[in-house]
Amino acid sequence: MSLHLEVLDDQARRALDAHSFAAAAEGFHLAGGTALALQLGHRRSVDFDWFRESEFDPLALARLFSSRGVPFVAESTARSTLHGRVAGTRVSFIEFRYPLLEAPLDGGLGFQLARPLDIGAMKLSAVAQRGARKDFFDLVALGRAGFDLRSLIAAYQRRFAVRDLAHVLTALTYFDDAERDNEPILESSEDWAGVKATIRAWVRTLAGS
Structure with missing residues (x-):
């Protein structure tokens, strides 16, 4: 690669x-x-x-x-x-x-x-504690690359032996801390509003399945 x-x-x-x-x-x-x-x-x-x-x-x-x-x-x-x-x-x-x-x-x-799935699990762990803006951008990039939220959460559960997902699902749609962060310098057309909308949609889909 x-x-x-x-x-x-x-x-x-x-x-x-x-x-x-x-x-x-x-x-x-x-x-x-x-x-x-x-x-x-x-x-x-x-x-x-x-x-x-x-x-x-x-x-x-x-x-x-x-x-x-x-x-x-x-x-x-x-x-x-x-x-x-x-x-x-x-x-x-x-x-x-x-x-x-x-x-x-x-x-x-x-x-x-580390490969993307392992990094994705670490990103979810970071978001569960205090999500930085770049962490949310990274999660959306993983999704665009074929690692959907379900697979990332499964990796998070396996790597960190987590059972209760309520906290991480809530943290995924809590952006207040990240609002104060600087925008990462992107090589794609993603923007902060789109990242938030994408993650909210993923969480709604996962919660409703």
């Missing part, structure tokens, strides 16, 4: 080239909005979120990157979590103990990416 590298600006592309090999060597895969944008090409993205299932020492990881020539600047740490910047681009490394549903994708650039 060819990745949509055009969704990255020059700075983000340089950052990816500078650190992805080291992230992959430590067992991380790329997920989140950038991983999805690289696969679907629907919007620009400017940060990198790397995940692995096993625990790690964030300070040791930062030192390891430095020893491998990665221009990583640490900004904050928590248990098995490291946030920082590479060439001015935000980069995060996170322990995430929810196994992938599907084997990660080899993008042909020396690192692996």
Whole structure:
């Protein structure tokens, strides 16, 4: 599969080239909005979120990157979590103990990416907590790519062992927090009003089935 590298600006592309090999060597895969944008090409993205299932020492990881020539600047740490910047681009490394549903994708650039179904499950988990505007755009892009809401919710249930869907269905049509967010830079003709209308229609259809 060819990745949509055009969704990255020059700075983000340089950052990816500078650190992805080291992230992959430590067992991380790329997920989140950038991983999805690289696969679907629907919007620009400017940060990198790397995940692995096993625990790690964030300070040791930062030192390891430095020893491998990665221009990583640490900004904050928590248990098995490291946030920082590479060439001015935000980069995060996170322990995430929810196994992938599907084997990660080899993008042909020396690192692996979570596949759309897994990212969709993570997007629903994010929306259930506090949906950012870009999360709703990503869900609609997934739907346009053939991953309907029913399949995404099934993936969400499987990955996070969720039974009660009332909260996530309510959260899917709660846009107040996202109204304060900036519009993502799109590679498609979607707009915020259309995204909200699309998701409301999906939820109505699912609730009525």
